[in-house]
Amino acid sequence: MGKCEQCIIRQFNSLKSLTKEELIRISGCKTTKTIKKGEIIFEEGENINGIFCVKDGICKLSKLSANGKDQIVKLVVKGDLLGQRSLVGEESANLSAVALNDMEVCFIPKHEIMNDLQQNSKFSFDVLQQMAKDLKESDDIIVNMAQKSVKQRLAETLIYVYNHFGNNDEGFLDVILSREDYANIVGTATESAIRILSQLKKEGLISTSGKQIKIEDLKGLERIE
Amino acid sequence: MGKCEQCIIRQFNSLKSLTKEELIRISGCKTTKTIKKGEIIFEEGENINGIFCVKDGICKLSKLSANGKDQIVKLVVKGDLLGQRSLVGEESANLSAVALNDMEVCFIPKHEIMNDLQQNSKFSFDVLQQMAKDLKESDDIIVNMAQKSVKQRLAETLIYVYNHFGNNDEGFLDVILSREDYANIVGTATESAIRILSQLKKEGLISTSGKQIKIEDLKGLERIE
DNA sequence: GTTAAAACATGACAAATATCATATATTGTT
């Protein structure tokens, strides 16, 4: 099993602020898991009792609403931590995490990391900065949800996916989300998301092949009002 | 001018985790401001260079969207801190803060509090916990925005105001928001907010007198679907 | 390769919400 102090992933998240001794201790107690596409990492309400460090793959953080629809709040990628909020708030998960493709994650139990969080102020401040960033993003999403049309939000989601995950060899977005996932990010009905994607196709802004989507005119997508 | 180490307000926020020495130092450099209803405390994009401790009054945190509408993201009340996120993220304000009634706030300059944040891990962890709470609330708002009707959201906002600020002598909500403010919290057109309030009145769930609103049937409001 | 299940697509219609117009009420100012 890999060692945290040699793991390159930690450079991308707050774990980089841990001391070598802390990393070695954590390395000794972490467990590495392989998670298949579609599998649940944790569900809302669950006590996760630790944090996950995403070594590879992507997952969605979502919450089930009263009407039975899932709302995706955030996409978590390689290098991100998962579960910090619940850890800090000392409460059960507010969101569910489901793998969007095959993943590899390391799980660090709460009792091993909690002390570091309370005593290593560099680490704690780093987690704080990440959380501040997440909070800003969430606040911005609130504004978008409230003030932009479904079409605008969907276009922005495509741009977001393009900017964060890029293209594969054939020019298609490298992360494959179902139409339902897009609908659940944007906060609309699946049929509406499909309809708008068809519309964007007709307008020549994107093209598709099965579930795959290719951005044909980024500027055009950005211009949608 | 009051002294932080004797100020009762700090018991309600993260400042309670500062040491006596830190408090005395901060007390010496803070400035106390009186802000009238409707006045701007800071605007999005502004460098606030410190945090505000709200001693009295209430303000709204909002963001202007492209279509010219303000979206209210959070109400900040007596005892809360203001500006932590920008401080931690070391960036300009993402939201504007406008007083909803007369306020009294203390301003603590960045350079005086930043060291404490980076070195006093108890304080830093306390701020982290507050930010985790804010993040959870923002995520929950995203889900509500995406999945609930305007009527539900408005009803929930009324319940929120009732639970957090209570009633005055005559049984009206103690915080007076304009119909436009309600619309900007819920993320709808002002006319729609007004229309729904009228509807709630007809249904006997609330009553009004000018801008004042009285909750007549809390259970009924909670039951709206 | 066949086949069943799941996902995608689209039309028709219904419901929710926004916009525009206009009237009334409230509030603050002189």
Add this chain to the structure above:
DNA sequence: AACAATATATGATATTTGTCATGTTTTAAC
């Protein structure tokens, strides 16, 4: 008290989005 400015109220209508029905394509399992 009179006035202007602002906020509230409501009707008529347009637009957006959701829902239901149904057909097609894609995917995954055998």
